[in-house]
Amino acid sequence: MTIRVIIVDDQAMVRAGFAALLAAQSDIDVVGEAADGRKGVELTRGARPDVVLMDVRMPEMDGLAAARILLDPQEDHKDYMDHEDAVSRPKVLMLTTFDADDYVYEALRAGASGFLLKDAPPADLIAAVRVVAAGDALLAPKVTRRLIADFAQQRPAPRRRPAVQLEGLTPRETEVLELVARGLSNQEIADHLVLAEQTVKTHIGRVLAKLDLRDRAQAVIFAYESGLVTPGDR
Structure with a gap:
């Protein structure tokens, strides 16, 4: 089964590099690229990818806002997603420059399946796409301890029974x-x-x-x- 991927990043060189790397894999098909979150959401509606590689920091609409639209069934995003879109939500893998980015915890709360550093080795990017597409989460144990605990302490969410x-x-x-x-x-x-x-x-x-x-x-x-x-x- 081929994994359909779109890449959302405001840096053209990053998009081109990731696209070339992933397209070279026999089980991965890059079906689109976008330069900001708003265009990424629109592209997702038409391309219907399995996985969205989403940069955290972008102009026009950042990755967190885009991830919420794509993943949060409680949000009212009728301008972007119709009912059929909501049923076939993609997995979202956040891309970040720093492993302590303030947006990462919020992205995970929104439903993102994990995050990957932009300077990760090529093999890690390929593996990440496959892991997320298979329905697992990309959170290394050491990262889990540091990242989630830090942001849970800094940004506690309301308790829900x-x-x-x-x-x-x-x-x-x-x-x-x-x-x-x-x-x-x-x-x-x-x-x-x-x-x-x-x-x-x-x-x-x-x-x-x-x-x-x-x-x-x-x-x-x-x-x-x-x-x-x-x-x-x-």
Whole structure:
């Protein structure tokens, strides 16, 4: 199955470089490019990509605003997205120059599947597109610990009856969610709980389904916003 990708970045050289790299892969098809978030949203409606590589900082409309339009079903964006668009939402992978960009946490809250540094090795970009297209989240454990905890502390979100939602999880699922939020990989969680890695994946899948979360990134956000894990915990 070919992964359809569009690239949204205000730097022409960055778009050209990413497009050339991705188009050279047999399983990836670059179906469009845009120079700002507004054009990126419009392009997404027509191209219907699987993955949108979205720069964080852009003129006209930044990547965060564009990501919210593409991903947030609660937002009223009738000028941009119709019902059919909403049903087939793409995965969004944010591109940033700094791994502590103020917009990254908000982008994850909006539903982005992760972020990638612009100076990452070519192999990492290719792998990131494949990981996100497959429905997983691109959040390295070390980055999870530092980035999410920092922004959860700086920009706490309103609590949304978290106790009620957490009550729907089994004790083991709650334990797995906490370890995910602390930045452990599946293998590290398996080692910590003395479980098979596949069992850990199963627990994570059930957590996502019960909490109606898109992926691992949103699970981490939920864990912090619900109070299950607090900034500074280790």
